[in-house]
Amino acid sequence: MFDLIKRLCQSFGVSGNEEDIRDVIKSEIGNKLNEVRVDALGNLIAVKKGKGKKIMVAAHMDEIGVLATFIDEKGFIRFSNIGGVSQFFALGQRVKFRNGVTGAVFYEEKLDDMKNLKLSSMYIDIGAISREDAEKKVQIGDAACFLGETVQEGDVIISKALDDRAGCSVLLQAIKNLPETENEIYFVFTVQEELGLRGAKTSAYQILPDMAIAVDVTKTGDTPECKPMAVKCGGGPAVKIKDNSVICHPEVRRLLEDKAKQLNIPYQLEVLSAGGTDAGAIHLTAGGVPSGAISIPCRNIHSPSEIVSLKDLENAVKLLTESII
């Protein structure tokens, strides 16, 4: 599973620029399902046909990043964020454009107080000597992702983009070992989640499922002096109760809890006070779709050093599989 996650995490796929990661996922699915299609917004929809219930499973394949907005005469690139990028996490990091050009993110040193650091007073240095030189490599409007190696330390994986390639890996593992079932299952790798659940919204409208489950990461409350939250990395997949985008449907929540108990796998209950996930857009689609979510506990979300537990991922695969067949 680690190798799969590494392939997924190291693929480029900043929101709105999901071409590369989509190709990687497409080849991972191969011909294991009845149909694989890409819709108008770029969502990858993989279908296992059947006559039973119509179930949508969603994980977003986009990642946060930056967008080049202006190149000055000395060749320094100004940028804006794509998705929730913290100026403090970004400082001193490296970013990589889709064509492979790598740059260092730094800040205007004449800053009275580090607290006042803003993305607008930061720049990307690609070693260019002039605007013309920089423009040979990077154009305004090009997106770049943060760099962060994918490594394993004991049970945990440390990497960039685990939000939500971790979720994508859970879907792919479930596809790989999908048991016989009557249900018609739509595995959707959504685009532009980080910009406001946009891919989930349009894909759910096409599918109009009877039920939906999103697989995404969630925050934890197990690091030094962090805000209280009863979710731990390594404590098992979390069954979402609510976040800012959705209060999960009681029937879906019960289904997930019951299956976790049946499988005898550890699970946690998640009440997330900030943030949202694809289920938020899906459940309000058309006449409404009862929706829930399986969350992968993840430390340091939206940093290049996100951390998840392999055990949690493996249990999430079991829980998801059992809940949709």
Place this chain on the structure above:
Amino acid sequence: MDVLSILKELSINTAVSGNEHTMSEYIKSMFEKYCDEAAVDSFYNILGVKKGLGNSNSKIMVSAHYDEIGFIVTGFEEGGFLRFSNIGGIDAKILLAQEVTIHGRKPLYGIIGAKPPHLLNAEETRKAVKIDELVIDTGLDAEELKKIVSIGDFITLKALPFSLKGNRLSSKSLDNRAGLCALALLLEELSELKHDADVYVLASTQEEVGLRGIQVAAYKLEPDLAIVIDACHGEISDSPKGEAYPLGKGPAIGIGPNLHRKLTNKIIDIAKEENIPYQTNIEPEDTGTEAWATQVSRAGIPTILLSIPLRYMHTTVETLDISDVKNIARLAARFISKGCREVGDLWCY
């Protein structure tokens, strides 16, 4: 219909956003008394229909949300204290020394404590209260508590209704059980008036967390016209001008881009003809009500907003004037019966 006792009963019922199944059957049977049919959907919205005379194919939706603000259990602290976070907009200041009910395996009584003034240092007295720093005390120790309560259980504020002088009632959750009461009164009025259109009453869910129930219900029903009933701010001594409305002066009729101008004018005309008191509530943009989501459902729905002035919104002492609830039902009923005959012409600008 004894409006006071219905209002009291509706307000002490509990239905925190996302956990409305606790009250959906109660509302369904309330609607069934006056409706041809009533049903609960998968989001616990309750839709009742009262058929018209059959001279028109149009569908009128009259909605009021029935969810209430509340809390959710987020964790356990040593010594048996519960951590919680809010569902819907709550000012943490009002929570100190409140009573609550935790809806666990069985309902459990609890209190939100407050540090005694003797123990507060100078800095703490000036500090704002934050919800994530408050805890609930049930008297049980952590082990016993976990047998009854689980993370994700809902919590409601506990308060009893009481009548103030005049025609005033104070209670929790009058936002928007007062609107729900108006729906029941509307149905009663309509049973004595003739109306062409089919009237759909909708008690909707998850309004307090972002107008969610109405989005799915309006999409499914696809009405030709919508009337949204909700609470607006009642005037108090220091309320900002133009954002709060006096109690007992009649329903506030919303005016602004969120609302259909010609239909709004029509309902104002009807209020004048029928001698029903009313006020106007000018809303330059988002009304913050279900009208905002209803207006842009599918290809668009012409929408009217009627509001009940309510003091101390989102507290345990929400206060209203009962005449406003009655008048909102009278006005909506007469509009549906009288005004709607001309509605076809009114839709185009």
